[in-house]
Amino acid sequence: xxxxxxxxxxxxxxxxxxAEDGHALWLRYKPCGKANIIAPQGGATLQTAVDELxxxxxxxxxxxILNPRLKDDDGFxxxxxxxxxxxxxGLLYGAYEALRLQAQEAxxxxxxxxxxxxxxxxxxxxxxxxxxxxxxxAGKSIFFSAxxxxxxxxGRIREYGRANASVGINGSVLNxxxxxxxxxxxxxxxxVCTIANxxxxxxxxxxxxxxxxxxxxxxxxxxxxxxxxxxxxxxKKKADEIYQRxxxxxxxxxxxxxxxxxxxxxYGRTHAEGANMLADVLAxxxxxxxxxxxxxxxxxxxxxxxxxxxxxxxxLDGLFKSNVILQSKNGPLDFQPREPYAPIFDNMKKTQxxxxxxxxxxxxxxxxxxxxxxxxxxxxxxxxxxxxxxAIAGVSNIGDDINWCGHPFSQANWYAFGRLAWNxxxxxxxxxxxxxxxxxxxEVNSYILADMMTTSREACVDYMMPLGLHHLFAxxxxxxxxxxxxxxxxxxxxxxxxxxxxxxDGIGFDRSSKGTNAVSQYREPYRSLYDNLATxxxxxxxxxxxxxxxxxxxxxxxxxxxxxxxxxxxIEQVVSYQKLWNELRPQIDQERWEHVNRLLALQLxxxxxxxxxxxxxxxxxxxxxxxxxxxxxxxxxxxPAQLNHKQP
Ligand code: GCU
Numbered sequence: 277x278x279x280x281x282x283x284x285x286x287x288x289x290x291x292x293x294x295a296e297d298g299h300a301l302w303l304r305y306k307p308c309g310k311a312n313i314i315a316p317q318g319g320a321t322l323q324t325a326v327d328e329l330x331x332x333x334x335x336x337x338x339x340x341i342l343n344p345r346l347k348d349d350d351g352f353x354x355x356x357x358x359x360x361x362x363x364x365x366g367l368l369y370g371a372y373e374a375l376r377l378q379a380q381e382a383x384x385x386x387x388x389x390x391x392x393x394x395x396x397x398x399x400x401x402x403x404x405x406x407x408x409x410x411x412x413x414a415g416k417s418i419f420f421s422a423x424x425x426x427x428x429x430x431g432r433i434r435e436y437g438r439a440n441a442s443v444g445i446n447g448s449v450l451n452x453x454x455x456x457x458x459x460x461x462x463x464x465x466x467x468v469c470t471i472a473n474x475x476x477x478x479x480x481x482x483x484x485x486x487x488x489x490x491x492x493x494x495x496x497x498x499x500x501x502x503x504x505x506x507x508x509x510x511x512k513k514k515a516d517e518i519y520q521r522x523x524x525x526x527x528x529x530x531x532x533x534x535x536x537x538x539x540x541x542x543y544g545r546t547h548a549e550g551a552n553m554l555a556d557v558l559a560x561x562x563x564x565x566x567x568x569x570x571x572x573x574x575x576x577x578x579x580x581x582x583x584x585x586x587x588x589x590x591x592l593d594g595l596f597k598s599n600v601i602l603q604s605k606n607g608p609l610d611f612q613p614r615e616p617y618a619p620i621f622d623n624m625k626k627t628q629x630x631x632x633x634x635x636x637x638x639x640x641x642x643x644x645x646x647x648x649x650x651x652x653x654x655x656x657x658x659x660x661x662x663x664x665x666x667a668i669a670g671v672s673n674i675g676d677d678i679n680w681c682g683h684p685f686s687q688a689n690w691y692a693f694g695r696l697a698w699n700x701x702x703x704x705x706x707x708x709x710x711x712x713x714x715x716x717x718x719e720v721n722s723y724i725l726a727d728m729m730t731t732s733r734e735a736c737v738d739y740m741m742p743l744g745l746h747h748l749f750a751x752x753x754x755x756x757x758x759x760x761x762x763x764x765x766x767x768x769x770x771x772x773x774x775x776x777x778x779x780x781d782g783i784g785f786d787r788s789s790k791g792t793n794a795v796s797q798y799r800e801p802y803r804s805l806y807d808n809l810a811t812x813x814x815x816x817x818x819x820x821x822x823x824x825x826x827x828x829x830x831x832x833x834x835x836x837x838x839x840x841x842x843x844x845x846x847i848e849q850v851v852s853y854q855k856l857w858n859e860l861r862p863q864i865d866q867e868r869w870e871h872v873n874r875l876l877a878l879q880l881x882x883x884x885x886x887x888x889x890x891x892x893x894x895x896x897x898x899x900x901x902x903x904x905x906x907x908x909x910x911x912x913x914x915x916p917a918q919l920n921h922k923q924p
Contacts, residue, residue: 296865298679301439301687302714305332305375315340320477321364324441325371332375340367350446350479351391356384365446365479366391372442380713390699396601396667397697398447398483398566399440400529400632401674405459410452411636411754413643414675414682419450419471423676430474436674437478443694448475449483449669453531453568457490460514469521476524483526483566488550489538490514501543502553512557519561527563528554529603534571541574547588548595555597566630566669567596569604569620572769580785580792581769582608585620594626601666603630606656608794611671612746613640613737614652616806616816617659619797630667631656635689637673638754640736643682645879646853646872647736648729650692650704659802662700670697683875684868687715688729704730720863728853735853737815739846739883741890743839744784744819747775748890757886759893776818778897782825783835784818795820814838825898836900843887850880 311333315326322340329338339358346353352361352370359370377384402410403417416423418432440448450468451459458464472482491497491510501507518525532539532550540550551567558565572584579587585608596602602624607615611634621629633653640647670693673681681687688711695707708726716725740757741748750758751766759772768774777785787794788807795807805811806820814829827835854876861869891902 296867298684298687298868298871301680302691302711303439303442304714304717305379306334307331308334311335312337313340314338315367316342318342318364321368321479324477325359325364325368328368328375329371332378334378338374340371342367346389347391349391349395350444351389353389354384355388368441368479369444376442376710376714380710381718392444392698393662393700394665394668394697396447396526396564396630397445397694398449398526398667398669399445399635399672399674399693400449400453400485400669401672402452402454402636403450404452405456405464409675410454411634411638411671412673412675413636414673414680414686415677416675418674418676420467421676430470432676433471433474437475437480439680439690440480440694441478443691444698445694446479447481447483447526449485449526449529449566451485453485453529454535454537455485455487457487457493459484460486460490461494462517465518465521468518472522472525481524481526482522483529484518485529485531486554487538488530488532488540489542493538499543500538502540502545502550503543508553508557511554512560515557515561515563519563523561525561525563527558527565527599529566529568530554531568532571533574534568535573539574546592546595548592551600552595552597555600559597559599564599564601565597566601566603566667568632569602570610570632573767580787580794582787583792583794583797585618586623586797589620589627590623592627593624596627598628601628601630603632603667603669605632605634606653609746611639613647613733613740614655614744614815615746616798616802616819617656619794619799621660621664622799623797628666629664630669631660631665632669632671633693635670635673635693637686637689639749640733640740641683641879641882642755643673643686644755644875645736645882646683646685646728646732646876648685648692648704648708648732649689650696650707651730651733653692653696654700654704657696657700668693668697684872685729687711716864716868721860724856724860728856731849732853735846735849737846738842738849739886742842742846743814743835744816745776746819748772756882757889759890776894777822778894780897780899782823782827783894783897784822785820786822787820791822825900836898837903839894840891840902843891847880847883847887850876850883854880 309331311330313326313329315322325340341358341360343360344362346362348362350366350369352359352366354370354373359367361367361370403419405420407416407420407422409417418436421429424432468482489500491507492500496510497506499507531537533541540546551565555565569585569589571588572581576584576587604618604620605611606618608618609615637647673686673690681690691711692707695702705726708729709722712720712722712725748757748759750756751770775785776783795803798806809821812820823835825836829835829838857873857876
């Protein structure tokens, strides 16, 4: 009998405990509904703050106070009894801070007033108008959706707004930088207007990526020359139309003369002339232009790709209008697991700049690997002072998958982007622990989990491309390695061989003063540090230097041995994550535990594939034995024919 009841309960248990699909993100407040929230009269943003607190605040009373004497910078003062801010948005951020601390059973932070470091904290969505997402690994677009309709669509966007506001994100570029000009047609402006209305109470401005050739491509003008009067007129009219519908529209993001996109060069004009023309029409309405510097293959085609941004932009320093922000990727190549910082940040002293991070894990395992990116972004800030930047942008990893981001831990990268945009001095560990407490509950051993998260980026570097190697990825998908790949249909700069330059004499790209001299674009002390083989940090060695296979590293080990060891170290780390995840099993709901467990197994398989593929390939040149001393992972030699990297 006992047995029967037990098996009945077991059979029913999935029905008894609600399914955990990850949709709730880190916003798992328990409804309470007994708090007295005292607040002044206000608009929709204040009302949102009041509603959230009324529903979820577990204390008896909380006062919201608008104080015009405080700074107008989205900041707030929260002391456990009241939240004070200059603005309604500051109060909303304060409300989420109060709920965040409540969820973690933590006290209000000492130190009083807190305000975001960057005034613009913007997600860049690479969503296409047909609903697909470039480098999206979690389903289709939530904005240009074929899957979500009517109320469900609006509801998802509202949830998106709420999640962003809870971490202080205040802008969204809704569409891909490789955009169709059609986004500027009335049909899409209607959609954008509806989205803007839904997001407004959450303090989020919408922006659009625009195609520089739009007026011509849409058939209104004969040219897209930024100095042509008909072109200027068209853009002005378009901006007026947008602002009439969306008075707080943020502005345009532009990818021009990069990877085949049209731009001012097509008409013999400079990036500054192109950006300023758009800046003029937006300035009338308080809008801005975010002009991307990540260009290559245009004016300086043939030059080392990592140098082209500085070559194209440095003479334009000081020529951009005051509402133009130059937006650059954190590294000079393309969101690799590790890159040195992009030297454009050293070269544009009189230009407002923004950094673009990639939250979506294009080169770090996409929606399949547990790789927490906060340490990578913190590393960037150790070279480029946040104070020198005007804005921060993150290429979003959000799609219409029920759990938003694919990998349950990829949500942490969205969260971390918001938190670092607020305060870049938060440590990776602090952010991880905050996220864990809210996402998995306070019963979970957050120390173990945070340790796993904060070491995961380095593990990824190890098993993908250690010691400054870069762009070893297959050109079609950037998911796995293809060290030997050269495809006739792709430009050479998309293929790995020109980057690793492995040959009998050694490996690595000579960017020292004896090579392409990319080091000359860096400020001191980095210029000399990277130029000099003896002082170049090992983690950037093969980025800046071509060295023999038996080169002695700073730790005394031979390059080839260290390369092998690091691939193994990366794998060992993933094995250790599996063990830790197993230990945490009793503390995590079954659904998310199993999901992550499956993904960790895939991550391990992929890491081994990377090692096998890359080391086997390089071994043809090094002609040295694979040497390793690790325990726990047994190396299974793979025949080249078996190497078949799985696509996601
Ligand atoms: C990468 C990415 C492209 C993207 C480009 C960019 O190359 O693979 O999909 O368009 O970066 O940032 O413009």
